[in-house]
Amino acid sequence: MTTIYDIAKLANVSAMTVSKVINNTGSISEKTKAKVRRVMEELNYVPNQMARGLVTQQTRLLFLLITDITNPFYTTLARGAEDAARKYGYRLLFGNSDESLEKESGYLDTILGARADGVLFSPAGDRSLPHLQKLRKQKIPFVLLDREVPGMDCDVVLGDSKEGAKLLINHLAERGHRRIALINGSSEISSARLRAQGYAEAHKLNDLELNEDYVLETDYTSHQDLRVMSGWLDRLSPRPTAILACNNILASEAIETIRAKGLKVPDDISVVCFDDLGYMSRISPFLTVIAQQAYEIGYLGTQLLIERIQDKDGQRPWKKLILPVELISRSSVADISGQG
Amino acid sequence: MTTIYDIAKLANVSAMTVSKVINNTGSISEKTKAKVRRVMEELNYVPNQMARGLVTQQTRLLFLLITDITNPFYTTLARGAEDAARKYGYRLLFGNSDESLEKESGYLDTILGARADGVLFSPAGDRSLPHLQKLRKQKIPFVLLDREVPGMDCDVVLGDSKEGAKLLINHLAERGHRRIALINGSSEISSARLRAQGYAEAHKLNDLELNEDYVLETDYTSHQDLRVMSGWLDRLSPRPTAILACNNILASEAIETIRAKGLKVPDDISVVCFDDLGYMSRISPFLTVIAQQAYEIGYLGTQLLIERIQDKDGQRPWKKLILPVELISRSSVADISGQG
DNA sequence: TTGTACGCGTTATCAG
DNA sequence: CTGATAACGCGTACAA
Numbered sequence: 028m029t030t031i032y033d034i035a036k037l038a039n040v041s042a043m044t045v046s047k048v049i050n051n052t053g054s055i056s057e058k059t060k061a062k063v064r065r066v067m068e069e070l071n072y073v074p075n076q077m078a079r080g081l082v083t084q085q086t087r088l089l090f091l092l093i094t095d096i097t098n099p100f101y102t103t104l105a106r107g108a109e110d111a112a113r114k115y116g117y118r119l120l121f122g123n124s125d126e127s128l129e130k131e132s133g134y135l136d137t138i139l140g141a142r143a144d145g146v147l148f149s150p151a152g153d154r155s156l157p158h159l160q161k162l163r164k165q166k167i168p169f170v171l172l173d174r175e176v177p178g179m180d181c182d183v184v185l186g187d188s189k190e191g192a193k194l195l196i197n198h199l200a201e202r203g204h205r206r207i208a209l210i211n212g213s214s215e216i217s218s219a220r221l222r223a224q225g226y227a228e229a230h231k232l233n234d235l236e237l238n239e240d241y242v243l244e245t246d247y248t249s250h251q252d253l254r255v256m257s258g259w260l261d262r263l264s265p266r267p268t269a270i271l272a273c274n275n276i277l278a279s280e281a282i283e284t285i286r287a288k289g290l291k292v293p294d295d296i297s298v299v300c301f302d303d304l305g306y307m308s309r310i311s312p313f314l315t316v317i318a319q320q321a322y323e324i325g326y327l328g329t330q331l332l333i334e335r336i337q338d339k340d341g342q343r344p345w346k347k348l349i350l351p352v353e354l355i356s357r358s359s360v361a362d363i364s365g366q367g
Numbered sequence: 368m369t370t371i372y373d374i375a376k377l378a379n380v381s382a383m384t385v386s387k388v389i390n391n392t393g394s395i396s397e398k399t400k401a402k403v404r405r406v407m408e409e410l411n412y413v414p415n416q417m418a419r420g421l422v423t424q425q426t427r428l429l430f431l432l433i434t435d436i437t438n439p440f441y442t443t444l445a446r447g448a449e450d451a452a453r454k455y456g457y458r459l460l461f462g463n464s465d466e467s468l469e470k471e472s473g474y475l476d477t478i479l480g481a482r483a484d485g486v487l488f489s490p491a492g493d494r495s496l497p498h499l500q501k502l503r504k505q506k507i508p509f510v511l512l513d514r515e516v517p518g519m520d521c522d523v524v525l526g527d528s529k530e531g532a533k534l535l536i537n538h539l540a541e542r543g544h545r546r547i548a549l550i551n552g553s554s555e556i557s558s559a560r561l562r563a564q565g566y567a568e569a570h571k572l573n574d575l576e577l578n579e580d581y582v583l584e585t586d587y588t589s590h591q592d593l594r595v596m597s598g599w600l601d602r603l604s605p606r607p608t609a610i611l612a613c614n615n616i617l618a619s620e621a622i623e624t625i626r627a628k629g630l631k632v633p634d635d636i637s638v639v640c641f642d643d644l645g646y647m648s649r650i651s652p653f654l655t656v657i658a659q660q661a662y663e664i665g666y667l668g669t670q671l672l673i674e675r676i677q678d679k680d681g682q683r684p685w686k687k688l689i690l691p692v693e694l695i696s697r698s699s700v701a702d703i704s705g706q707g
Numbered sequence: 708t709t710g711t712a713c714g715c716g717t718t719a720t721c722a723g
Numbered sequence: 724c725t726g727a728t729a730a731c732g733c734g735t736a737c738a739a
Contacts, residue, residue: 028482028505030732041710046734054708071504076480077417077426078732081715086417088477096445096461097645102437109463113470118477121436121461123449130453137428137458140416141481142368164411165368279649304647305437309619311651370716381726386718394724418716421731 029070038066049074080142089117089332090138091147091325092131093172095247096123098276099305100321101149104172107325108147115333117144126151126247131158139165145332147325149173152215168335170328175217182335184328184348186319188218188301191352192225192271193232195299195317198354199269200233203364204297208241208267210256210277216247222273222301241267247274256284268363272300278314293361303355314359320350369410378406389414420482429457429672430478431487431665432471433512435587436463438616439645440661441489444512447665448487455673457484466491466587471498479505485672487665489513492555508675510668515557522675524668524688526659528558528641531692532565532611533572535639535657538694539609540573543704544637548581548607550596550617556587562613562641581607587614596624608703612640618654633701643695654699660690 031045038045040059047053048063055063066072080086091108093101105121112119122138124131131151135158138146146162146169148155159179162169171183199207209226212219223242230237243259245252260266270285272278278300285296292298303318327348335341371385378385380399387393388403395403406412420426431448433441445461452459460483462474471491475498478486486502486509488495499519502509511523539547549566552559563582570577583599585592600606610625612618618640625636632638643658667688675681 028732032732042733043710044708047709050734052734056708059708071501073476073479073505075421075482075732076477077420077482078715079480079734080417081415081421081717081732082734084715096436097439097442099437102442105436105463106465113473118473120477121463123445123461125446125449133453133458136413137416137460139413140419142415142417161411165413275650276646279646283649304650306616306619307644307647309623310615310644311653313651368716372716382716383718383726384724387725390718392718396724399724415716418731419718421716421733422718424731 029072033070034063034066034072038063086142086144087117088141088143089119089145089147089329090122090143091119092122092124092134093149094124094126094151099307100275100302100319103305103321104325107322108329111326111329117333124151128154131155135161143167145169145336147172147328147332150176152213153177154215168332170332172324172328173218180345182331182346184324184331185350186324187349187352188221189225191301191317192222193229194352194354195271196226196229196233198315198356199297199299199360200235202360202362203366204269205235206241206265206267207235207269207271208243208263210243210245210270210272210281212245212247212273214244219273226271245277247276252277252280253284256280257287260284267296269297269299269360272298275300275302275304293359297360299360312357315357316355318353318355323350369412373410374403374406374412378403426482426484427457428481428483429459429485429487429669430462430483431459432462432464432474433489434464434466434491438642439647440615440642440659443645443661444665447662448669451666451669457673464491468494471495475501483507485509485676487512487668487672490516492553493517494555508672510672512664512668513558520685522671522686524664524671525690526664527689527692528561529565531641531657532562533569534692534694535611536566536569536573538655538696539637539639539700540575542700542702543706544609545575546581546605546607547575547609547611548583548603550583550585550610550612550621552585552587552613554584559613566611585617587616592617592620593624596620597627600624607636609637609639609700612638615640615642615644633699637700639700652697655697656695657692658695659692663690
């Protein structure tokens with residue numbers, strides 16, 4: 028591949044002159060600049076970022092690790108991160124951990140090996156802690172997105188999970204629901220814990236009875252979810268009149284489970300969940316959801332990260348941003364306040 | 368950051384020995400290996416891939432460039448690519464060009480600069496040709512996904528767009544539709560052209576009249592789409608009884624447009640499109656679609672790419688894989704064969 | 708305004 | 724089995 032030496036030879040200058048032209052450092056006559064640039068064009072020269080990074084000790088590369096690339100919440104978040112990165116002159120690369128600690132670890136090696144300048148990290152769960160510690164030890168700045176990890180002080184940007192759960196329960200309670208089940212993600216995920224808390228608190232506020240059987244903990248994205256849900260729902264007696272699913276995928280699984288039993292949503296069971304479905308909601312405005320500001324979480328997180336990178340070894344305190352959520356009411360909830 | 372020299376010093380060996388332990392090259396006594404490994408653990412050592420890549424001239428990094436990260440078609444494709452890459456010991460990074468040649472060009476620089484071993488490329492359109500030529504000139508192997516680019520001979524993996532369009536038109540024709548509009552993507556995108564062809568051919572086969580006014584060409588993902596569609600639909604007289612949208616996003620916009628006029632889908636206008644909605648289809652099994660084998664396109668494309676990479680300067684012919692599509696019939700099509 | 712020497716962290720080559 | 728040396732492509736510091 029072409030190097031600055033190839034360019035230098037053809038342009039009859041030294042390699043250093045080429046380097047200076049590329050980086051606009053030092054002072055080079057317009058004439059030489061033009062000449063060098065012409066040769067670079069001809070040879071389709073692209074600076075080797077590895078060599079460059081090796082000497083400058085920075086890559087201007089940001090890395091975004093998300094846990095589910097098929098979830099509109101994360102892809103919208105990615106868009107926000109991308110826009111912010113672009114604005115500040117950084118490049119952004121994505122990785123998808125698929126909720127797996129193992130895959131996460133693989134991406135960590137990629138990140139560490141590539142010496143990314145910073146990382147936007149949506150951790151698979153609390154057990155991601157060692158991964159974060161690794162990052163910290165190598166002094167690579169990172170910002171947690173969507174999920175916190177106990178034991179790690181750092182910048183975080185979150186949606187207001189607890190408040191979201193409360194809004195959802197209130198919404199259901201207002202419509203006469205008193206038996207509301209919760210299909211939660213793993214309790215090793217901070218947002219799932221917060222949502223469970225909101226669920227519980229809202230129950231007290233609305234004077235609803237809490238029933239442990241009504242709470243199901245699942246892995247996100249598990250292929251077993253459907254089977255587990257089905258058995259769980261069968262065992263529930265009396266049947267809940269509503270289900271709060273902790274993300275859109277769980278909601279889709281819940282709906283499939285319900286329908287497989289010949290029941291209808293919302294006639295027999297209402298379903299609400301966290302995270303909107305992007306433009307898919309336009310096609311069938313069905314699910315009542317808590318919409319998080321996904322784009323903003325990505326955008327603000329990236330800004331925070333870049334500030335950290337640029338204010339090297341500055342000792343200002345960690346920031347924790349909690350963005351408000353919004354309830355979008357559609358048609359997956361039945362009003363049963365007239366009955367019973 | 369820790370280097371092999373730090374390790375070497377602490378382990379009382381030379382840097383070379385450390386390198387050999389890392390790469391399992393040469394022969395090192397088990398004892399030294401163990402010692403070196405212990406020190407690496409302690410210091411959380413991660414090899415610098417930049418330095419490594421500089422000397423080995425390979426990165427074992429693959430790059431996947433997609434045009435819309437929020438579209439389930441591409442994210443499913445990404446999953447397939449990821450799995451294949453992992454299987455063969457490569458790392459996969461994503462970029463999102465957002466249908467923009469400019470952003471695509473930015474990612475191209477990243478890819479070229481990072482000296483990726485290979486690229487999975489879903490081009491923004493025909494005008495991506497110079498980008499591909501750049502890649503070719505630098506001898507970086509690539510495989511085109513989902514879209515071809517005229518003038519560029521290379522490996523390609525596609526869904527069968529023409530056949531898909533035909534299936535959709537046949538499906539509509541069988542249900543009595545004779546005025547079917549087409550909302551297409553830019554004619555600078557190969558898949559859009561093929562879909563238009565399939566649309567036209569199926570019209571002839573079904574003895575339907577072709578009406579140019581019934582064909583709308585849009586940018587994918589344009590914010591203007593909604594306004595344009597609205598005006599276009601108003602001008603159509605008589606109104607089409609069905610619309611074929613060339614991807615799921617266009618379909619969502621079409622549906623929104625239709626509903627904004629107080630019309631119903633499918634009662635007043637039926638809507639079908641390309642690409643399924645992933646798990647979202649479970650929530651509301653509404654849209655009748657042509658499902659492409661997104662996962663397989665990603666997986667096979669990656670396999671093809673890796674073969675190319677490993678069989679360096681082999682002169683075997685380019686492969687063009689066209690994967691079959693499947694029509695999934697749901698409820699966005701009305702049967703009007705009984706009426707007039 | 709331009710060029711030389713050196714080092715970034717690693718591996719290939721070859722010598723011990 | 725282990726180590727010294729050069730080289731990968733580039734930028735910094737300094738010299739010319």
